[in-house]
Amino acid sequence: MHGVRPYPYNSLFHQTASPIGGPELSGVDKIDISAVAAGTRLGPYEFSFNADRASKYRSAIGGDESPGYGGALPPAAVVAEGLSRLIEELDLFGEEILKAGGVVHTSQEAEFLSPVMPGELITASARLAGNTVRKGSRFISVFTEFRNASNALVATASSSIMVPG
16 A cells, blocks of 8 residues: 555545456556556446536536536546546556656547436446557556446547656
């Protein structure tokens, strides 16, 4: 255990129990990213936003002025929560990485297919698409799918993170 993490996202979300099983890496244990091969499945991560936290998130990003949410969560909130769970599992805010300068979220692409309402259970499942080292820095790319309780795909995301060496 590395103590308190300096990453605020988890304080905004209501977490439910993460299922563990199969050959996938669980959403519970910290893993050493240098030992994880491209193609490895990560997660799954289950979460939902209660109405109070969803309202605070919308207010924080100016979502109350954005048309079209219709009571749904801001789409980026779902992707941000999934990425924060992934970063936690990969231990990218561990003491050693923070002392070396932290991480850089280098790119993010997302496709939002269906609105997510406060209280709706979402399961994020990720696959490590790339994990390489160039000139001493690690470059990680991850593809994530987000599904609701009916197993309908609500969003996808591709994220890239650099851990400076």
